[in-house]
Amino acid sequence: MAFALTPERERELQDILTRYPNKMAATIPVLHLCQDQHGWISDEIVHYVSQKLDVPPAHVKGVVTFYTLFNQHPVGKNQVWVCRTLPCALRGAYDIIEHCEKRLGVKCGETTKNGKVTLRTAECLASCGTAPMMQVNQQYYEDLTSEKVDEILRKLQES
Numbered sequence: 232m233a234f235a236l237t238p239e240r241e242r243e244l245q246d247i248l249t250r251y252p253n254k255m256a257a258t259i260p261v262l263h264l265c266q267d268q269h270g271w272i273s274d275e276i277v278h279y280v281s282q283k284l285d286v287p288p289a290h291v292k293g294v295v296t297f298y299t300l301f302n303q304h305p306v307g308k309n310q311v312w313v314c315r316t317l318p319c320a321l322r323g324a325y326d327i328i329e330h331c332e333k334r335l336g337v338k339c340g341e342t343t344k345n346g347k348v349t350l351r352t353a354e355c356l357a358s359c360g361t362a363p364m365m366q367v368n369q370q371y372y373e374d375l376t377s378e379k380v381d382e383i384l385r386k387l388q389e390s
């Protein structure tokens with residue numbers, strides 16, 4: 232079955248279009264809308280957005296492949312992004328990453344077997360003053376320690 236937004240998200244899409252000078256300018260928010268529903272941007276969604284916005288599929292694909300926040304493959308229910316840029320690295324980010332990999336039994340870029348968590352690294356998330364930090368879905372967790380990470384990951388595995 233072809234991809235389609237839910238009626239509620241379709242209304243949201245129409246609302247988004249009123250806020251931009253042209254349809255092409257709405258590519259990023261419309262892709263976010265699709266990803267919120269589907270979890271990742273499949274080729275089918277690329278064509279859907281292309282048709283909705285009257286832009287070439289190559290434009291949509293270019294946006295999807297440029298921004299790391301767009302998932303190009305199926306991902307876990309929860310997204311964990313550990314910042315690895317210098318301020319976080321100096322305050323132990325690589326230990327946090329290794330700790331996450333051990334606890335979850337996956338390497339960065341992979342998803343746990345139960346589909347609950349995808350682990351990734353990120354470049355600076357603008358929270359350097361509270362390094363090391365990570366983003367889980369839409370929420371920041373800062374001043375991380377191994378203990379804090381254990382608690383966060385435990386809750387995600389139970390979700």
Ligand code: FES
Pocket residue numbers: 314315316317318319320354355356357358359360362364
């Ligand atoms: S370096 Fe990690 S938030 Fe800026």
